[in-house]
Structure formats: C-alpha cells, structure tokens
Amino acid sequence: MYNDNNAQTIVEYIKNFTRKNSLFMLAYGTGCGAIELPATLTSRYDAERLGVRGAATPRQADLLLITGYLSTKTLKRVIRVYEQMQDPKYVIGFGSCTINGGMYWDSYNTIKMLDKYIPVDVYINGCMPRPESVIAGFKELQRLISEGKADGATKYKENLDWYRENQKKVLKNWPLVEYNW
Amino acid sequence: MNTILFQLFGALATILLAFTVGMFYGGIRRKIIARIQNRVGPPIYQNFLDVIKLYSKETSIHHGAMQHMGPVFAITASITSLMFVPVLNGEGWFWFKNLNFSGDLIFLVYMMVFGSLGMALGAGQTGNPNSAIGVTRGLSQMVGYEIPFVMSMVALMAQFHTTSITGLMNIQVQENTWLMFSNPFAFIAAVLAMLGMFHYSPFDIVHAPAEVASGPVSEFGGKYLGLMMSSGSIFAFVKLTLFVNIFMGGAANLIELVIKTFALYLIPVLYGVTSPRYRTEQAITYFWKWPLFFGVIAILWASF
Amino acid sequence: METTFIKEELLFRQLETAFENVVLEIARKEAVLVYAPKELVAPILLYAKEKLGYKSFSHLSCVDWIENDEFELVYILWSPETKINLFVKTRIERENPIMENTDTIWRQINTYQREIREMFGVEFPGFIGEKEFILEDWEEIPPMRRDFDTLDYVSETFDERPGREDKQDVRERIANRSGEEIPDFAKKYSRE
Incomplete structure (x- = not known):
C-alpha cells in the first residue's frame, strides 16, 4: 500500500509544491548584480x-544566487557555501x-562558465538583468521544480x-576538504 | 483508562491547535508587514509551506550531541509549557481538557526560560561565532525582560493569594472583571515585557540576519530549522494564551480565544513593524526603565 | 586670460632649494611633478610631510615602461591647505625591481606596497605585510606586468562557452531584423 504509485505521486506533488513556493535564497553578492536584489525583494x-x-546562512538556504562575476578567489568560497547547503538545493x-564571462571574457582572474564548477539550474542573462528578469528566473526555477527537473544537486x-x-584546474594549491554534506 | 486516553488525545489536539494558530499568526504577521511596506506579501499559509519544505529537506550536519538536542529541547519546552496553560475557561471544550492540572504560574515562568537555555546549549555546540554572539545577546535580553515580567506575575500572585493560573481565571469569572483592570500596572509591565519575549523587531537583536546571520540558528538548517519554527509558533500561542488567561479573563470558546489572542498579538507586531532594531544595551535599558517602573508600581498596588 | 601659478611657483621654489638632482615641473593648475632618483623619494616625502604641510597621502601607483626596461612608481600627495597635488615620480630598473620601504612615513603606503608587490613584483625590503593581497595561489608572473599575456593565460586556464567563436558583431543584424534604428553615436563603436 505504501508503495502505491498514486500515493507516491501525491507525496512528490506536495513536496515539489512546497519546495517551489518556499525558496530561501542566499544571495552571493560579490558581483555588481547584488544591487538588483534589494529592488527585487522590496x-x-x-x-x-x-x-x-x-536566508542568512547557507545551512538554511535552498537557493544560491550567484550575482555577477566570480573571481577564482571567490569561487573557492562559493564552492564551500554550495557544499554546506542542504539538499535539495538550487543555483x-x-x-x-x-x-x-561577460565583459570579463579576457580577465585572468574571473571564471567564465559557472556550470563547469557548480551545477546551475537556471541562468538569467543580461548585464544587468533587471528585477523583472530576476522574477522571471524565479518563475522558471519554480516551473523546473514542479516538474521535478531541478536536479542540480544530484x-x-x-x-x-x-x-x-x-x-x-582553476584553484591551484587548494586542499579540497570533504565536508559532511 | 478512558480518562487517560482522553487526556492524551486532548493534549494532541491542543498541540495541533497551538501549531496551527501560531503558524497562521506568523503568516498574518508577514502579511501585515508586507502591507505596511506597500507590498503584496506572501499568502497567509506561507509559514506552513516553509515548515513542510524544511521538514522534507535533508539534514546532514553534525557538530556534536548537543547540537542535535538543542532544537529538541526547544520544542520540548514549548510543548511542556503548553501543557500547563489552560486553553479554555472552566470546563472548556471537551477536547482541550489537556494535561494541565491547576497550572502553577511559578513553574510556568521557569519552564518558559528552559527552551531558550536549551537553544543556547545547542547553538553553543555548533562553534559558529555568530551563534555565540546571538546566544549572548539572547540571554542578556532575557535578563532584561524577565525582571518586569516576573514582577508583574508576583504582583498578581500577591494580590490574589494564589499561584495557580486556573485560580486567577476563576477569580476573574467570579468577580466578573479582567485582571488588566484590577491591576493595570501589572498588565502594562507584562505587555512591555512581552514585546521582548516575542523577539520581534525592535527586539530582534538575537536573530538579526544582517548583523549576526540569524544568530543561534545560523548552523541549523533543514529539519532542525523546521523544528525551531514549529517550536516558535507553539510558544507564541503559549504566551498569548497565558496572557489572555491571566489578564483578559480567559476564553469560553475557541472563537473568543482567537479574537483575544490576536488582539494581543497585534501589539508586538505593530510595535515591531514600525520600529527599527535596538542595540543590545538599548534593549536592556528599555526594559529596565518603564517596564521595571510599572512592575514596581504593580507590586505596590498589590500590597496596598 | 593668463593663468597664474603663484602657489605652485612657491612650492616649486621650496623644492628647488631643498633638493638637488630633481627635475621639477608644473603640470597644470594645482599639480606639481617631481622626477627624483629613487634614493631621494623618502627624503622628499618626509620633507613634504614635515615642512610643506602635505598631511595626506593619496595614492601610490606603478607604471610598466617595458620599452625602457623600467618601472615608474608614482607617489601622489595632497595638501589640504594649498590644495596642490604633489606627484613624486621615480624610475627603477625592471630586472630585479627593489624600492625603499616608505610605510613608516605614512602607514597607508603599506597597503599600496602590498598591492604593487603582488601586481608588479616590485620588492620593498623590510616592510611587514601579508604576501597575498588580492590574488590567491598565483604562480605566473605578476599579472599587471605588460609582458603577461592575459588572453593566452585565459585560453589556457578557462574554457570558452561554445557558440561564440566567431565573435561577430550582431548588433546591426538584430537591428535590421527588428526594424530598429541604431543611433549615430553608436555606429562608431561598431567592430567592423
């Protein structure tokens, strides 16, 4: 009875519904995009x-928002933050x-493709994306979650x-620690 | 046998009621804040979604035994205090004759601190500096608001020669008055202390996300955060019901209870949404000025 | 109208009498340049601070003159009384660049020296500061030197997202497709 397909579908539906409607967001605001977020949230x-x-800390967050460029130095922190987050998590x-890479396409210290280092569920393009596009990005992520396709963590x-x-390859001399995630 | 079963069911029903009411109040609070800030705001059932999502998250953080015990302590303290607060007046409704005996006010005042202490232990184990700062702030603030609160409780107990909550409720029924009119200063002191108890702005120095990254809960995610949210909702209901019981004559049925508690709940919410956050020493100074003064007056009022 | 440089002239005279072996120049209004050998930089800074009322140190920057095989260090001082910027410029050789440590005169020079040590590889013997400032684990030659090939390094270390290898200027094509008109001022930035 417990393995009933319908029951599982219902449970999955409830899970996805709550997940998509309750996104605790950790904005990693080192890039210039951080300035769009106050407008988006207010x-x-x-x-x-x-x-x-x-969300105040990565432990509580579901959604990691990488706003703008990432230097190799901040990439370390982003990876740590991402690995500290609890499943299910989205980026x-x-x-x-x-x-x-945007306008930093030839910069020696800025990574170019974020999805090579951590899995990205949704990209919002633009330089800068306006709050409307950010909201559209949230909507897109919600659609992916409700369809069960936002599986970056897996x-x-x-x-x-x-x-x-x-x-x-990018972060030399970094002893990569295994966290308890 | 039957009575024990009934009481257990009653206890479960009370927990469920407290959880639901507390959650909805939290949702309404978020809606009120949003409307005051000229936003649409989340739906009022948003807190339920948050909690269900948090319970369905994986939680694989280990910092030590106390870290796992902290949230459990918090919710234990909430539920235990709930068990000692009579929900409805007199016989009340059939199901809510919960485990409370003639709930003792002194024990309850003691029990209400227990949750925060458990949280402090749990947060201390995580080793996060923000948690440590948050715990220090929380305990300092507790020193601030506990004193006027206890003074107002002592004033009531001295005035009516009883430490029992049901005793106080019966006195209000018999004399057909509310204690907030019999001893207004005790009520004022207690309400001002309640502002701090709720940890809402301007007394949200413990959780201040921008300052200490949500303080004690900064290392708790997933199910533990869910536990703490549930515990907070239940505890909010406990505080409101206690205040309604001892100051506003209790409630004869659920609708009256909801109306009275919500009216009381609006005080910290509306005070909070219009005030920016205090610093720690400002918060303590706040409690040690007027609330303390009213507490002293209440005791004098009670003795003469 | 003839611009008069009275206070600049005054500063010029003061520096001229105090130091030999320096080349002075009034660059423009409220800007005086001093070209000095590297041994004289610390005395000039000290003199400016103690005698000329230069309370504030604005900036220390470095220029890579790869054609002359030299680095040029520029110390920019600011006097709130006379409102004149004083630029002290000195050249050091590019191979084995060593400059005197001056963070005892103004403490904020320490930070600039850390930056220049990291970005240009100029050594300042005797000053205390962490080795790493902005970069972490940098193993190549200092990146702000002009012989550091950024594009080469980028193509070696990072990958480019496929699809834009041709790097065409699509602005005009998009404009034609949607019937949009490109303003005149924007046309001169076209890559074709």
Missing part, C-alpha cells in the same frame, strides 16, 4: 509573494558574467569527479 517588485525570502546564475553528487577536476 516594495516595487516584491519577490516574497512568490515565497522567495532571504541561479545571474548575469552574463556567470554564463560566458548531478553534482553523481559527477563529483568531473566537477572536482574542473575546480582543481
């Missing part, structure tokens, strides 16, 4: 009506810089070697 655009609210890459676990190899 009166004018009000992302909280979609259930998106800020939104925000701005052109996370997609292909991808990361299954292909950990590939991700680690890419990370080590």
